[in-house]
Amino acid sequence: NAGVTQTPKFRILKxxxxxxxxxxxxxxxxxxxxxxxxxxxxxxLIYYSVGAGITDKGEVPNGYNVSRSTTEDFPLRLELAAxxxxxxxxxxxxxxxxxxxxxxxxxxxxxxxx
Amino acid sequence: xxxxxxHLPTLSVQEGDNSxxxxxxxNSASDYFIWYKQESGKGxxxxxxxxxNMDKRQGQRVTVLLNKTVKHLSLQIAAxxxxxxxxxxxxxxxxxxxxxxxxxxxxxxxVNP
Numbered sequence: 521n522a523g524v525t526q527t528p529k530f531r532i533l534k535x536x537x538x539x540x541x542x543x544x545x546x547x548x549x550x551x552x553x554x555x556x557x558x559x560x561x562x563x564x565l566i567y568y569s570v571g572a573g574i575t576d577k578g579e580v581p582n583g584y585n586v587s588r589s590t591t592e593d594f595p596l597r598l599e600l601a602a603x604x605x606x607x608x609x610x611x612x613x614x615x616x617x618x619x620x621x622x623x624x625x626x627x628x629x630x631x632x633x634x
Numbered sequence: 635x636x637x638x639x640x641h642l643p644t645l646s647v648q649e650g651d652n653s654x655x656x657x658x659x660x661n662s663a664s665d666y667f668i669w670y671k672q673e674s675g676k677g678x679x680x681x682x683x684x685x686x687n688m689d690k691r692q693g694q695r696v697t698v699l700l701n702k703t704v705k706h707l708s709l710q711i712a713a714x715x716x717x718x719x720x721x722x723x724x725x726x727x728x729x730x731x732x733x734x735x736x737x738x739x740x741x742x743x744x745v746n747p
Contacts, residue, residue, distance in 0.1 A: 524677075555737075562723055562737035563678070578734075610677050621666055621727060623735065625677030 522546050526611050526626035533601040533633045541596040541629050543611030551614045552594040553578075553623065554586065556607040563610060569594055601633045646744045653714045655741045657707040657724035664726035668735065669698060669709045672721045681709070681722075711743075719745045 524545045533539055545552065550571045555563035555578075565578030569588040583605060585597040594613075598605060608630050612623040647653050659667070665686035670678035684691045684698045684707075691698050697710040707724050721742050725735040 560739065562739045564737075565734065568734065579736075612677075621668065621735065622680045622683065623668075623670075623678070625679070627677050628675075 524611055524613055524624050524626035526609075526629050528629060529627065530630045531632070533598075533631065535601060535603065535633060537601050538597070538599050539601070539631075541598070541609055541611070541631070543594045543596065543626060544592050545594075545611075545613040545624070546592065547613060547615070547624065548591060549613035549615045549624070550591065552588065553612045553614075554584070554594070554596045555610045555612065556580065557610060557628075558607050566596065566609075598631075603633050605631065606633045607631060643739070644742045644744070646746060647714050649714060649716060649745055649747050651714055653709075653711040653718070653743060653745075655709045655711075655722050655724075655743065657709075657738055659705050659707060659724075659726050659728075661726060661728040661736075662702075662705065664728050666727040667698070667700065667707050668725045669696075669707075670723045670725065670737075671718075672723065672740070674720075678723060714743075714745050716745045716747055719743055 527542045553568040554566040557563050564580045566584050567586040569575045572591050575586050608628045610628050611626045614623045668683040669681040671681050672678040682693045682696050682698050684700050695712045699708045721740040723737050723740045725737045728736040
């Protein structure tokens with residue numbers, strides 16, 4: 521199984537440009553998440569989804585948008601990129617079965633805004 | 635500020651020694667905790683989890699201890715190996731649900747051969 525797949529792995533944007541980070545999972549997980557990780561810091565939750573058609577804001581949603589039209593896909597849209605959005609972005613999914621809330625992460629997408 | 639934090643940002647140990655990584659949390663409502671390992675250039679990987687109705691949980695070479703009185707979590711790695719070198723994060727379900735986790739800043743563990 522591929523697990524959680526993110527594209528692109530690297531991207532450089534100019535200030536004001538827009539782009540979409542793609543995320544897909546093949547584990548049939550209901551829950552999906554987008555985190556950002558700044559250097560030397562932990563992960564901050566941007567948006568999450570508990571199922572197709574349902575999304576909600578996390579800790580740091582400003583400047584981002586998401587959609588969840590299918591169980592498999594959870595793209596993250598950056599509108600009007602700003603230098604403060606330079607970060608590594610991680611998509612994750614989980615099934616939340618029983619007591620376990622284990623998240624399965626993708627390899628990350630490194631974004632630089634210049 | 636961070637509701638989940640770490641006492642030591644870096645930890646250096648000799649191969650074969652035991653490692654202890656500590657984590658403090660401030661949200662007394664959290665009842666589920668996870669440790670993740672992140673190797674350079676990769677996404678975090680699940681190591682072990684524990685619920686608040688337990689004080690200790692063991693896995694393969696790892697043990698998580700939870701002290702709810704002082705809101706402290708630790709990860710013990712036995713017989714540390716070079717492959718254990720990574721950043722370790724603790725996370726809590728500060729939102730009260732398993733699927734919304736708050737992560738600490740992480741501790742960099744370096745294992746010297």
